[in-house]
Amino acid sequence: SNLIRATLFPGDGIGPEIAESVRQRYAAVVLWAEGPLDKASLVEGKGKTGHILTSADSTCRTTLGIMIFKVAEVPIEWEEHYVGTEVDPRTNSFLTWESLESVRRNKVGLKGPMATPIGKGHRSLNLTLRKELNLYANVRPCYSLPGYKTRYDDVNLITIRENTEGEYSGLEHQVVRGVVESLKIITRQASLRVAEYAFHYAKTHGRERVSAIHKANIMQKTDGLFLKCCREVAEKYPEIKYEEVVIDNCCMMLVKNPALFDVLVMPNLYGDIISDLCAGLIGGLGLTPSCNIGEGGIALAEAVHGSAPDIAGKNLANPTALLLSSVSMLRHLEIHDKADRIQDAILKTIAEGKYRTGDLGGNATTTEFTNAICDHL
Numbered sequence: 001s002n003l004i005r006a007t008l009f010p011g012d013g014i015g016p017e018i019a020e021s022v023r024q025r026y027a028a029v030v031l032w033a034e035g036p037l038d039k040a041s042l043v044e045g046k047g048k049t050g051h052i053l054t055s056a057d058s059t060c061r062t063t064l065g066i067m068i069f070k071v072a073e074v075p076i077e078w079e080e081h082y083v084g085t086e087v088d089p090r091t092n093s094f095l096t097w098e099s100l101e102s103v104r105r106n107k108v109g110l111k112g113p114m115a116t117p118i119g120k121g122h123r124s125l126n127l128t129l130r131k132e133l134n135l136y137a138n139v140r141p142c143y144s145l146p147g148y149k150t151r152y153d154d155v156n157l158i159t160i161r162e163n164t165e166g167e168y169s170g171l172e173h174q175v176v177r178g179v180v181e182s183l184k185i186i187t188r189q190a191s192l193r194v195a196e197y198a199f200h201y202a203k204t205h206g207r208e209r210v211s212a213i214h215k216a217n218i219m220q221k222t223d224g225l226f227l228k229c230c231r232e233v234a235e236k237y238p239e240i241k242y243e244e245v246v247i248d249n250c251c252m253m254l255v256k257n258p259a260l261f262d263v264l265v266m267p268n269l270y271g272d273i274i275s276d277l278c279a280g281l282i283g284g285l286g287l288t289p290s291c292n293i294g295e296g297g298i299a300l301a302e303a304v305h306g307s308a309p310d311i312a313g314k315n316l317a318n319p320t321a322l323l324l325s326s327v328s329m330l331r332h333l334e335i336h337d338k339a340d341r342i343q344d345a346i347l348k349t350i351a352e353g354k355y356r357t358g359d360l361g362g363n364a365t366t367t368e369f370t371n372a373i374c375d376h377l
């Protein structure tokens with residue numbers, strides 16, 4: 001078949017709702033022309049092609065993403081993997097060996113947010129994935145959405161976050177009682193790799209400038225090395241403007257005038273913080289997608305947000321961030337016509353304003369919002 005296989009991790013918390021609309025309570029299925037579903041299992045049969053309908057069939061695991069992909073006739077076949085039931089001794093985490101292999105084999109995937117398992121020695125699954133699969137660059141675009149008003153209407157920036165080291169290395173210990181230490185690891189190899197990715201991205205996406213974000217005035221060795229690597233790479237790209245901005249000043253400038261920035265590249269923790277700040281400029285974490293890039297052309301798309309346990313299971317979550325992440329996955333696969341189609345439908349639905357989720361001031365459910373997107377496809 002000419003279907004492209006992609007891995008899907010629905011994740012935890014709101015993950016299953018935004019990635020998977022079928023749970024007993026609002027079991028949802030897609031009714032489409034030659035759909036895989038038994039129509040007799042539909043409770044409400046009045047929907048038209050492409051609508052989510054309430055279904056009695058709780059075993060149907062159609063995801064919102066899958067549904068939209070089907071309506072848009074995207075040639076993707078999902079391979080679903082669940083995490084968080086039992087520790088797999090081969091990976092020593094809740095991530096199974098098969099789920100990691102699936103991403104390695106398919107090279108593309110979409111993941112919902114994953115809660116960090118509570119208990120001793122369990123590392124965040126998000127981080128495990130990044131580390132295990134060597135997903136070295138986390139690309140987080142952030143642009144003002146047409147028709148959705150915030151204080152800023154000209155945000156259009158890309159945060160590129162080093163994704164494997166820094167304070168996220170997980171090396172923390174107690175030295176003596178009352179004194180703990182955390183190791184921030186910065187390597188030349190990882191810094192060059194992410195800087196190279198950022199400049200290449202700028203060049204191939206018609207961007208003018210790369211800003212390296214740092215605190216090298218204090219973290220002289222670590223951030224100093226990061227900056228040195230950025231400078232080295234900058235020299236190979238004379239057509240791209242290069243600047244260095246200290247992180248505290250960067251935050252102030254972003255809030256005052258985000259249009260000052262274009263592509264930003266930075267170490268891991270700074271990227272975590274700055275990408276949330278940027279999300280706030282355009283309407284919040286419900287809206288911002290991301291894509292983790294690894295060696296050998298691996299791309300694992302995920303939303304910038306977490307699993308939002310406070311609203312989990314209530315059909316309230318905004319699936320935009322995950323859907324736009326799936327769009328970036330399609331762009332990675334160079335399926336641009338479908339990517340445009342889905343992106344346009346999402347943006348149109350938000351701009352129209354009739355069906356918006358609570359985070360955007362509306363009162364639509366996840367399902368209603370998704371149905372509206374399908375109508376625009």
Ligand code: IPM
Nearest residue numbers: 124126127272303304305306
């Ligand atoms: C993100 C998230 C993760 C991070 C968490 C969930 C581990 O906040 O992707 O930004 O800190 O990187």
Ligand code: MN
Nearest residue numbers: 272273276304
């Ligand atoms: Mn974060």
